[in-house]
Amino acid sequence: MATCLRLPMASSIPCSSSSSMTLKHRSFNIRCAAYSNNSSNIPMPPFNPKDPFLSKLASVAANNPDALFSRPQNSDMPPFLDIYDSPKLMATPAQVERSVSYNEHRASTPPPDLPSMLLHGRIVYIGMPLVSAVTELVIAELMYLQYMDPKAPIYLYINSTGTTRDDGETVGMEAEGFAIYDSMMQLQNEIHTVAVGAAIGQACLLLAAGTKGKRFMMPHAKAMIQQPRAPSSGLMQASDVYIRAKEVLVNRDNLVKLLAKHTENSEETVSNVMRRPYYMDSIKAREFGVIDKILWRGQEQEQIMASVDAPEVWDNKAGIKVADAF
Known part of the structure; x- marks a missing residue:
């Protein structure tokens, strides 16, 4: 056994070694012969001068054979790795990712999309016509906010042309607006509606359907x-066109009833103003009952105007005296 160990040790040591190194090799061979009587499986360092780990292992075997033979039996460290002063294992990919830091302003997680950020503030924003994809998202957000907190208010911002485009072409079914309206009515939360830009058709109904006040x-x-x-009939036959026309009239009657309910007007009044497109600015919308308050920088317009002093007060503060009449 000692003969087997002598060849790799002698090959791994340079020829320019001193006489003291030769004495250490002899000592190592004597120890190996002593251990061969007690152990049938003595570790023999492999020989590869280009491998730094194997070279280190051969050097330890030549200088301190006890480090190879007197090893703990239940060691969690991989074999022969503890001969280094401070062994380090390769980090896992997750550890490497966590350790990367580009700068102090870099986010720790990927930024969410804008609707998710608004949803975190309990804000639902309708900024497109009421097509099926918009309806699906809005209803899902309303249901999620009620699930998270059935008592906190929900803020519904509306800037939509309803089920039509700005040029009047139909892009969605009237059922899309009614679906959002029914979801709003089923919620336990207060819904604060805010019109920004435009609220046309079914979007105006959603604006008026908010919590009173x-x-x-x-x-x-x-x-x-x-x-x-009515959507474009194309080359449909007359009976199909008649069926669609009847459905449009049913949707019109439902819209009149709901608007009359939330604006506190009679159905006749709503029906008369709906004969042609009826536009309302913020003041007319409040008078008609679509909204309750007008906002300006987060405050009510009435409060701002009430805080403004009269012209005479401004003149007195400025030290201006009214000239006597001629």
Whole structure:
């Protein structure tokens, strides 16, 4: 056994070694012969001068054989790795990712999309016509906010042309607006509606369907109510066109009833103004009952105007005296 160990040790040591190194090799061979009587499996360092780990292992075997033979039996460290002063294992990919830091302003997680950030503040924003994809998202957000907190209010910001485009072409079914309306009515939360930009057709219904006293409108926003429009019939036969026309009339009657309910007007009044598109600015919308308050920088317009002093007060503060009449 000692003969087997002598060849790799002699090959791994340079020829320019001193006489003291030769004495250490002899000592190592004597120890190996002593251990061969007690152990049938003596570790023999492999020989590879280009491998730094194996070279280190051969050097330890030549200088301190006890480090190879007197090893703990139940060691969690991989074999022969504890011969280094401070062994380090390769980090896992997750550890490497956590350790990377580009700068102090870098986010620890990927940023969420904008609707998710608004949802964190309990804000639902309708900024497109009421097509099926928008309806799906809005209803899902309303249900999620009620699930998270059935008592906290929900803020519904509206800037939509309803089920039509700005040029009047139909892009969605009237059922899309009614679906959002029914979801709002089923919620236990207060819903604060705010019109920014435009609230046309079915979007105007959603604006008026907010919690009483919590329906707001920006000063330069527009609201408009109109009759539902029939989608393009194309080359449909006359009976199919008649069926669609009847459905449009049913949707119109439902829209009139709901608007009359939330605006506290009679159905006849709503029906008369809906004969043609009826546009309303913030003041007209409040008078018609679509909204309750007009917002300006987060405050009510009435409060701002009430805080403004009269012209005479301004003149007195400025030290201006009114000239006597001639």
